[in-house]
Amino acid sequence: MAAKWIEALTGSLEQKKQYRDAKKRIEALPEPYRTTALAQHRYTMYYGGITDGDTLVQIFVDLADLWERASIDGTPIADITGDDPVEFTETYAQAYGGTQWIDKERARLIKAVDDAKKKESRS
Structure with missing residues (x-):
């Protein structure tokens, strides 16, 4: 019972x-x-703006998988990120989709403009 109450306030404990x-x-990677x-983790947290917990967790689980595999195989970092690590990281995050905080603000903007147009047309 307490776990459900805590999760309601803080999100999924799992x-x-x-x-x-x-x-x-x-953090354990060489x-x-x-x-x-x-x-990449830090940049994704700032850039991604993802509000869906399942998506965010999956991004970071896959990130750990990616870099663990690269370290095991000895893959050069540039072979993964290419010449532009920002582009790589943004593309990586975008591939997951998920709800972002900006989605709510886009909807709010559209509604505000639509409401203003309706008021304007009544005048």
Whole structure:
């Protein structure tokens, strides 16, 4: 009973566990993969604006998988990120879709303009 109440306030406890596990996996990577993965993680948190917990957790689980595999295989970082790590990270995040905070604001903007047009047409 208490877990449901806590989750209602803070979000899924299972998602938080999965996120923490993925973050630990990233932090355990050998250099230079750790630095790259942590930078990509940080940028995704700022850039992504994703509000859907399942999507966000999946992004970071897959990020851990990606960089673990790269470190095991010895894949050069540039072979993964290409010449533009910003473009790579943004494309990576966009591939997951999910609800973003800006979606709510877009809907709010559209409604405000539509309401204003209706008021204008009545005048």
